[in-house]
Amino acid sequence: MVPKLQGMEAETVVELLGMAGRRRSLPIVVCCGMRDELDAVCSAVSNLTCISIAALYSDLAKSERALILDKFRQATTKWNQNVPVQSEDEEETRKEEQKSEMIIVTDACLPLLASGESPISARILINYELPTKKETYMRRMTTCLAADGIVINMVVGGEVVTLKSIEENSSLVIEEMPMHVSFRVHRLEILDMHSPDGIK
Helix, strand or coil: CEECCCCCHHHHHHHHHHHHCCCCCCEEEEEECCHHHHHHHHHHHCCCCCEEEEEECCCCCHHHHHHHHHHHHHHHHHHHHCCCCCCHHHHHHCCCCCCEEEEEEEHHHCCCHHHCCCCCCEEEEEECCCCCCHHHHHHHHHHHEEEEEEEEEEECHHHHHHHHHHHHHHCCCCCCCCCCCEECCCCEECCCCECHHHCC
16 A cells, blocks of 8 residues: 555656566556546656556457557566566667556446456556555456556555455455665565465
8 A cells, every 4th residue: 555645646656667667568557547647647757767568448449459568568477577677788779668557547447357368467566546446456467467466556645444354354454655665686575565375
């Protein structure tokens, strides 16, 4: 859980992604409730050069949607391969290729498992807007998060009760994220954040 001040959501997510994006090829999904929120996030993060950004929205052509999802799945495959760090010259050559990969998506455009789409298995799932229903929260995790992934919930004071209710009704353990966040060379470590391992 990441506390955020009302009206400062975009600033908070930019700061968070600016740090997370330093990890090469890191697969990230940001979930929003509505198209307006998606547009706000896209605008806020557009200048982050360390991340390749794509958005899934309702009027996106089917072929474009498929390309975005396929590219993201390639990023998750690369992440899971744990490719060793290259030399400085090789790193520069492959700089574009090694950007973190991020999809910003609304609930209406999550992968459709019932229609044959596969989950996209992000390493980090950021709930930019906290769902009010447990079912929506769990659907985001089921369709977007790897089994060993991490969820970051951005909340304002009034949403803490909702988050606690989701926690109690879904057998999850959700902790407040400390200010210290550490990104190591081969393994991402974000301290004391919510992991889905406790789902029952």
